[in-house]
Amino acid sequence: MAKKPLFFFLILCGSMVIVVLLMFSRFGRSKEETGSCNGEARVLYKHQNVTRSEIHALVSLFSDSDQVTSFECRKESSPGMWASYGITCALNMRLEKHETTESFHGRRVAAQCFIPDGELPLDLNPSDLSHSISSAAHMCDNLEQSLEQPKEHKNVEEGLDWDLLSYLRNTWWCLILGILVCHRIFVFHSKTPRERQEKVYLQEPLAQKKQQQCSQTNSRGAGKWRKNILLLGVIAGVSLSVWWFWDTNEEIILKRRETLENMCDERARVLQDQFNVSLNHVHALSILVSTFHHGKTPSAIDQKTFGEYTERTNFERPLTSGVAYALKVPHLKREQFEKEHGWTIKKMETEDQTLVQDCVPENFDPAPIQDEYAPVIFAQETVSHIVSVDMMSGEEDRENILRARASGKGVLTSPFKLLKSNHLGVVLTFAVYDANLPLDATEEQRIEATIGYLGASYDMPSLVEKLLHQLASKQTIAVDVYDTTNASGLIKMYGSDIGDISEQHISSLDFGDPSRKHEMHCRFKHKLPIPWTAIIPSGLVLVITFLVGYIFNEALTRIATVEEDCQKMRELKARAEAADVAKSQFLATVSHEIRTPMNGVLGMLKLLMDTDLDVKQMDYAQTAHGSGKDLISLINEVLDQAKIESGRLELENVPFDMRFVLDNVSSLLSGKANEKGIELAVYVSRQVPDIVVGDSCRFRQIITNLVGNSIKFTQDKGHIFISVHLADEVKEPLNIEDAVLKQRLALGCSEPGETVSGFPAVNALRSWSHFKTFYSNESHNSDKIKLLVTVEDTGVGIPVDAQGRIFTPFMQADSSTSRTYGGTGIGLSISKRLVELMQGEMGFVSEPGIGSTFSFTGVFGKAEANSSIAKLERFDLAIQEFKGLRALVIDNRNIRAEVTSYHLRRLGISVDIASSLRMACTSVSKLGNLAMVLIENDVWNKKDFAVLDELLTGSKETSARVPKFLLLATSATLVESSEMKSSGLIDEVVIKPLRMSVLICCLQETLVNGKKRQPRKRRNLGRLIREKQILVVDDNLVNRRVAEGALKKYGAIVTCVESGKAALAMLKPPHNFDACFMDLQMPEMDGFEATRRIRDLERRINKKIASGEVSAEMFSKFNSWHVPILAMTADVIQATNEECMKCGMDGYVSKPFEEEVLYTAVARFFESC
């Protein structure tokens, strides 16, 4: 989970970078690429079928500065995730629409945007997933759509104004918002299933398994979708890189073409210009000839002059290889002309293609007879070989001459092989007219006025080559020049076949002759080089895409494996837990099953022991019985452990008397303790309330366990001391009021003499300091108290290395322990757990050889002040008897004296302490009216006692009461104590451990001398219901008799009736009954009905008395009648109980009468009387 925020952060960073890039590239681009928001909206409207309202919403959303809150509002208001998904998707779609319509970079952002959106549903359930996928697919569609129409968009957007910055900012915020939302949703979705899972764990394992399978398929489906999305992302990346390559390549090609165009045009222009320049010059030359040759007589020009002049001005006509002047000679004048010049007019031999040097004009045949001739008279040196040749005889030249003189402009021939030079060339011909030709002369006039022709030959290849040499980058470009006058047959004037034919540019050339068309074809010499500039970035994108794809793929695979592992672990955990629960359940069941037959075995053994057995048989039976009992207790312990482990153990909350419980424990264990000669002492602080609310059984179990352990590990000496304090008492050690506690804390174990038995013990303070909750005040409510119980012994102690594992179940200090002392080692573990259930802690301090002190705390409730416990009632009487008596305890050990006085105080006896008999002698005079003197066996001293005895009995001779002497003894000293008793020195021996019942018993025997004790219980009950008139209503004769007998036993006067009707008659006021026991199930009128009627009757009478209708005296002493009615029922179930109360009964007793129950039920009504 920790990785995911990081992941989103990375995406955030990536998108930031991209947006920054986008911004820069935006600035670099021309304005035409941007569009206004309106334009955008229109485009959206047009192409995406987005409704106007949606666009408005979009615009408002974008312009809203507080987008996050608005979006979250939407998210919260949406009932499920669907709606919010819709919004997210819409947002992203719009985002993309913006960006894709814009530029390549925009699309890149969109693609990036798409990826996080795709990553989003990592832990979604399939329905959500499919939705997001469909939206993703939709986005792809949009992407494609907008890719197809970028040009159109451009057109639409052109000329529209758009605030670039605000657009970018909005895009940017939307992007961040989108990512945040994605993250939020993602986190939300990844959390919920886990919670659900946890909740489900609390339920039963079957449902759990189902759920697990379900979630497994969920996660599996999610993994599949994730892969699909990744695939889509990779495809998008690849298509992006391909598109990029294509785009860049296109650009390169375009640029190349542009370059070619420019170069070609440049070359054409230069060529044309040069050509025109020389054309003009040739024209000028023609005018020169007309002016100086024809205009002057005699002629100013002869061949020599012409040759020189043309030679000198040749630089003016860089393209011409030579110029010549031919005279128009009609056939009539041929003779004259030939004579004049001295040579015949020769015919041009086109077929003779010999070189210039070999070309001798004299070899030419004379020109055939024609209408007119055009013999060359002047020629430049370079073409002097054509002097005297008739130009009219050449096909091309003839045509040229005719056109030139007709048009009056320079005309060109089509390219042909020039004479002698063997190069392709063209001939430019100008007609030379009479000087006085009008400007708007017609063709005929021009022909008439023609007197000669000036021709210039252009040697194209050499000329073009010369030209091109002057221009830059001649190497890269190849040029062809064509004559295209005849559309079907192009005539190549210059060029080669080399170069890249695939691409060429054609520029038209205008050489000033409208009837001739020329073109220049340009092309690159070399083929297009490999477009590295396009390949490298797109290749990089491709590589990055694949890398990222690979990384994500790895991550997804890893997530899948981890999830799978997690699933497996959960399954295993669930199985382990189930196994644990099953184990506990098995233990609980089996223990229970064993317990039942074991009870049978024990019962039978008990019965067996009651039969006549000889000693041997008795021994066997006893051993078997003992073993059985051990087994039962072990099983009970295991059962407890299992119960606690399976969490089925619940503590009761009932009020109980802690002191009474401790008495019980000490009486239970006193036998064992006495056997070993260990002194067992119980002390409860005065601040501990009489009644606390808690689970007395479990409390008792803990105490029994600890004390039992202590007895087990203490050998023949020392003591076991149980003390109970309030935890608050110990919190501030400086102002402890309790005497016992003070002494224990003040003195370390190093100082013997102040422990109960005098043997050193471990100071418990150390274990208390480990309690975590001990000093905290958190549970300081008024109705809860925290008790601190310590059990101190002087046993063998726990080895230091074993102290750590003492609370582990079935672990004993070492394996030899169980051999020496027996036991399973489960008790402490159970105790600790029980203490934990009581919100307390358990700890211990132990020193080998000295002893151990176990302490635990527990939180108990405070009982309400008036609640009393039935068990205590039977002591009430005795306590009443002893109240106000005074006693003197003579004991040399303060702490032991305190323990004794604690027990006496419980009986309401006030106590003074003397540390020795001698001390007692001195103090006894001050203490008047002593009822008893309790002397500890240790301080017994015959001589001192005699003095004391003398003092007391002697001085008190006059008074009615003589203090009784009681000796406190342990069982070890029982024999001598008994001797003392029999010798008459003392009145009674009290065997320790002291406990209330024993103490009461002893005191009663000694104080109430000779009077035989009656069974207390019976007397108690008797006192309550003696002489009471009681009506028993039962249809069953037997029951009637039993009830009668039971009640008579307690001195009640019983009247029996056998039906509800009879009871009604008897209980009609006035009557003398004090109570009524009513059977519930009777024929005719059952107990409920009878009671209801009796109550009705009573109510009516009461009303009458109240209104004074009937004198109260008539109905005896009562002001209002209400006879207590107690239901007798065979089965006391709750429903019946409630019903009893509803129809006006006061209580119930279960039918086979039990004294206790009878007593408690009746006590309520008669106590007050």
Added chain:
Amino acid sequence: MLGLGVDRLQADINRLLASLFHQGVLDEQFLQLQQLQDDTSPNFVYDVINIYFDESEKLLRNLRLLLMDREFSDFKKIGLHLNQLVGSSSSIGARRVRNVCVAFRSASELNNRLGCLRGLEVVEHEYHYLKNMMHELFQLEQQRLLAAGVRYPM
């Protein structure tokens, strides 16, 4: 005899009681009943048990008559009788009789005549067993009392 058998008789009584308890024929309620007996009512247990037998005899006779009747349909009445029997049985601590009566009652609540007949048989069986045992017990008791009553001139 001659008073020397008192202890042995007491042991016999105890043994008998123990076996009855063990068999579940009696329960602690019987002990309670015994505790109610004292000097003021020396024959309390005997009286009560006798009343119980009389009453139960009547009830059982009625039950048999009811069930033997061919046009029998009054399960409610059977239920009432059984309630009586259950009540008195639990009062004296006749545990087994009580238990089989409860079973019988549930059969009657289901209007199961065959079950009722079977139940009646079982109840009668248990009842007679109890009666025999009680008879024996009282005889022993009587002998004990007689033995205890023997006084030798000192």
